[in-house]
Amino acid sequence: MEDLDERLSGVSSCNCELDARIACFCIENYEIAAYNSLLVLAEAGGFQDPERVLKQNLSEEEAMANWLKET
Incomplete structure (x- = not known):
């Protein structure tokens, strides 16, 4: 019986890790x-100052989403 419990706990931890990765990937895509x-609103409103920072942040979020997808 102990062997079955060990196997089931391994499955549960794998599922939790997968769930966490999916949640992180969803959050990155939301961001x-x-x-x-x-960026669209800044362009439409003629705001040029925040564009550089927004593009930098966007690039970081895309890199993290790609990393999560590849690992």
């Missing part, structure tokens, strides 16, 4: 969408 929206 990517938010930065893209802010």
